[in-house]
Amino acid sequence: MKKLIDKMAVWHIGSIILLAVLAIIAPQQIGLLLLKAAYVTIALALGYYADRTIFARYRPFEMRKDDIVFAAVMLRRAIVVAAVVLAFAIGM
Numbered sequence: 001m002k003k004l005i006d007k008m009a010v011w012h013i014g015s016i017i018l019l020a021v022l023a024i025i026a027p028q029q030i031g032l033l034l035l036k037a038a039y040v041t042i043a044l045a046l047g048y049y050a051d052r053t054i055f056a057r058y059r060p061f062e063m064r065k066d067d068i069v070f071a072a073v074m075l076r077r078a079i080v081v082a083a084v085v086l087a088f089a090i091g092m
Contacts, residue, residue: 039088047084051077 023030052059060073 040085043085043088044081046088047081048077050084051080054080 019030019033022033055073055076058073060070060077063069063073
């Protein structure tokens with residue numbers, strides 16, 4: 001777990017540095033960046049709940065008996081969420 005935290009720390013520091021550079025170069029864009037981040041966050045939640053609604057009887061935690069089925073269910077959820085986020089991002 002320690003190694004994962006270190007990797008995430010590098011990404012967080014990089015994001016903070018890029019945000020600071022953006023604030024220096026084009027401070028008027030900070031609001032737009034936050035708005036788009038909020039849109040993507042909403043899209044993630046909608047994608048997750050769309051998968052839960054569409055496939056209500058086939059949730060990942062119920063499919064743990066067979067590893068292949070569990071992997072397929074997890075991939076299905078990832079594809080549904082990615083499709084919703086992509087649709088939101090294209091529509092912005």
